[in-house]
Amino acid sequence: MSEQEDRNFFDTFMMVLAALIVFTVVIYAISNMVANRTIADRHVQTVDAQSQLAERIRPEGRLCLKGQEEECEVDIATVDPVSDEDDAVAEAEGEVDGQQVYNQACTTCHGQGVAGAPVTGDDGAWAARLDKGYDTLLEHSIEGFQGDAGYMPAKGGNPNLSDEQVAAALDYMLEQVD
Numbered sequence: 001m002s003e004q005e006d007r008n009f010f011d012t013f014m015m016v017l018a019a020l021i022v023f024t025v026v027i028y029a030i031s032n033m034v035a036n037r038t039i040a041d042r043h044v045q046t047v048d049a050q051s052q053l054a055e056r057i058r059p060e061g062r063l064c065l066k067g068q069e070e071e072c073e074v075d076i077a078t079v080d081p082v083s084d085e086d087d088a089v090a091e092a093e094g095e096v097d098g099q100q101v102y103n104q105a106c107t108t109c110h111g112q113g114v115a116g117a118p119v120t121g122d123d124g125a126w127a128a129r130l131d132k133g134y135d136t137l138l139e140h141s142i143e144g145f146q147g148d149a150g151y152m153p154a155k156g157g158n159p160n161l162s163d164e165q166v167a168a169a170l171d172y173m174l175e176q177v178d
């Protein structure tokens with residue numbers, strides 16, 4: 001190769017190299033722009049998606065105790081206690097079903113005479129107890145009673161029962177005795 005040819009080759013080579021460098025810089029700038037925009041989009045999406053997800057998996061109910069008003073964002077004082085609703089439902093339904101309460105809370109012991117409990121419908125077992133008078137029996141049903149035969153737990157061990165429900169169950173029990 002002549003010296004002239006070398007020169008030509010070198011010039012061309014340098015031009016191509018310069019073009020490649022310019023090209024690289026341009027590509028780099030463009031990709032940077034695109035990437036920035038995508039990242040900004042994705043960031044918005046993530047924040048959005050996160051709050052939507054949190055909303056979707058939010059628990060239905062929440063247990064808020066007194067003193068946690070701030071975290072729970074409710075004013076406990078304005079929340080009706082559930083028992084009020086229960087009472088309202090019971091009132092709306094009219095009479096408490098004594099047999100139902102009995103089956104739920106008393107029959108465990110009084111059905112078979114477990115732990116010394118007088119068996120429901122056993123006239124002999126109930127005669128002496130009936131002599132105590134209804135008020136005493138009701139009091140013993142609600143507050144509990146330690147007798148010679150055994151221990152009768154208050155409300156049959158169901159503190160959630162209302163006095164009316166226990167009374168209804170007692171009435172049902174006494175109806176089974178002649």
Ligand code: HEC
Pocket residue numbers: 101102105106107108109110114115116117118129132136137138140141145146147148149150151152153155156157166169170173
């Ligand atoms: C865990 C067992 C148990 C359950 C549940 C239970 N009782 Fe009794 N109950 C007893 C026993 C034991 C006695 C006998 C106590 C004694 O006289 O020594 C008794 C006695 C009684 C008496 C007679 C009390 C007296 O003064 O002689 C009444 C009335 C009575 N129960 C009502 C109820 C009613 C109403 C329920 C359901 C709400 C109930 N009991 C549920 C164990 C139970």
